[in-house]
Amino acid sequence: MRSERLEAWKARLLVGRGATRQRLPRDAVGLVLGAVLATFGWLAVAGGASHPVRVDVPP
């Protein structure tokens, strides 16, 4: 009974597992996007284009 409840809970929370592993297009996009963000972000920081945020959050 407890095991059934656990399985039902898992089915609601998680996606079903496929039989085989797949390489997904979203990861190819993520790889390129991540590389671009990291490269240009840190190049800009190295060039002095961005500084630490000094905003005082109101209490």
Next chain:
Amino acid sequence: MISWLVVVLAAAGTWVFLLLALGLCVLVGRWGLAVRVVATAGVAALGCVAVAHALGTGQAGAPSLLAATFAVAVLAIRTLAAPIRIWWWGLVVIGAVASVFVDHLVPLGALAAVGLGVLAGATVSLAFGTLGGGTTAPEVPDLLRQLGVDATVVGPATRPPTWGVVRFEAVDPSGAPLDVDVYGRDAPEGQFLARLWRFLWLRRSTLDLRLRRTDHVQHAMGLMLWANDRGVGAPEVVAVGRIAASDEVVLVARRPPGTRLVDLTDDGIPAGLVGASWQALDRLHDAQVVLDAVRPDTIVVDAAGEVAFCEFSRAEAMAGPEDCRGDDAALLVALSRTVGPERAVRQSIDAVGPDRLGGLLPLVQPQVLSAGSGSRPSSSVRKELTALREEGATQLGIEPVEPVPLARVQVAKVVMVVFTFFGLWLLVQQLLGLGEIRGVLAGAIWASIVATLVITQATSLTEAVSLSGAVTADLPILPLTLLRFAMGFTGMVGGTVATTATVVRFFQRHGLDRAVALSSGVIYSVSGFIVQIVLTLVALVVARGDLHFEREGSSGSKPEILQLVLWGIVALGVIAAVAFAVPRIRRLVVDRARPHAEAAWGNLRNVASRPDRIARLFVGAATTQIMMAVGLGFALRSVGSSAPLGGLILVCTFTALIGGMAPVPGGMGVMEASYISGLTLLGVPEDLAVSATLIYRAATTYLPPLWGWGAMVWLRRHDDL
């Protein structure tokens, strides 16, 4: 209160999320995922520590926690059910923004750390693959039930239609086969990447993007209906709909009745298969539909010998003749694989005639089979296609046919360019030191750099004048100027062949006969070469006093070694240019000009009999060369040096001459070496010559493709290309 809220959000979106994700993996027994999550988060965090150390900004410039969080988010959130993923991503993004304020981070550094996290997560996902990335077979009956389709699922198809789309095979109660295509979360990215790759790789391809999965389904569905309406056998649309729970779009289509060519046995091949296949494809092309997936497993033939097509997921409407020829070549290959090359060629000649088949043979190459040459090794496919081309040539009684270049770039050329630049960079770094060059560039005079850019780009106008002299018709100067800008782009991506094709197409669009357009393009190129040779010789006489054949530095010193190496590169460039240019020009004359020799000769006579055209042709080209030399003078001035104009003309024309013939796009590498050597011969110190060359080449070659692309788009929109 607000302060506490921000702190709580920052913690919830980072630490709490990390612990929850790891805890969930352990709780449901996904041990492999848990190990990957920990390892990826660790690598991303360490990467940030290294970057922070290099930048000297501390964690504020490269926050490890954000990188680790996003790496884990990329890996773990996809394992959650679709409806709750958005909430987890929301938590992570809000947590990251809150962290920027709470921890006083550098915003761009935080963004870069997020990028590193996404990069790490995506790399691990690509390396190991994802379980549960798409719909699984047990879920399909439920999808079909929701769409009201009564069918029995057979299993996943052996080959998905495109990356990111999952196909299942099913059978309806009458026994007819169904294709169930599930366009899930990854379908738009898969289509986008496939189209982008095709656009970047193949000439004459366009980047037509459809970003929503419903657009893809509607497109495929519309073309199936259109094909059926035109009497071409195509799948019949059974049902289509969006599944709310999984947010997937599902298309169910009934395959046309019959047997796929790939399943035919030798004695089951109908006698009229080849002819019927060409008829069916021609009907489809008459409707301006191309499939881009003509293969033995996508063509079916029924008992009556009628041929139909069952793959429309990559199809395009309103296709031009070039796209149709790609399908034609793919059909020839498919038929060859089904009935054998000899029979396929013989019956295809009967069906479409020798001229059309002869025109297809150069297209029989792996690129036209990009939709699915299957898992066969590329060397075996190349051999098979070479044999098919030879069989075609033998039966047509013509010389063996070479494949036309379809790829925009050749890998060998790219490798050559990369290595040439890498070699030059290493040489300059080792022998002069990049510090010196950086110092010179940092102190460059911006006004002179702008002047270099303006003057060298203004040559598009003088080039346009020269182009207008190559034809007897009156062409408007503005589109011609834009054409010259566009040639900066085509020259970079496709070399001389692409540039010539662009010019010829432009002339054709303005009503010139193909032979006249081709000969005008050749007249323009040849006159440019003549002007360069004459100016080089004249400048050599006039400016010989400006040349200093002196060694840079003392004997055996590093500047002297650099000087000798650069001369060596230039010499190699000249040899390679001649070696590559002579056969190329010969091929151009034999393959293109000779069949239209009479018309081309007539055009040349017409141009030659018009003094105003001759004047435009040569004055335009000469002015271009002089302005380019002035531009080089301004590049020198920007780094605090100068050289006599005669010497600069010599350097520019000589370099343009070998750059135009060199077998690499834009003469990359060879031209840099030639400019640097030439300027040092004019007495410019090596470090200044290198810096001036970098500025000059950026202004003349590496930046212009940016607006060249814009010019090309404008010309295409206005039907000039």
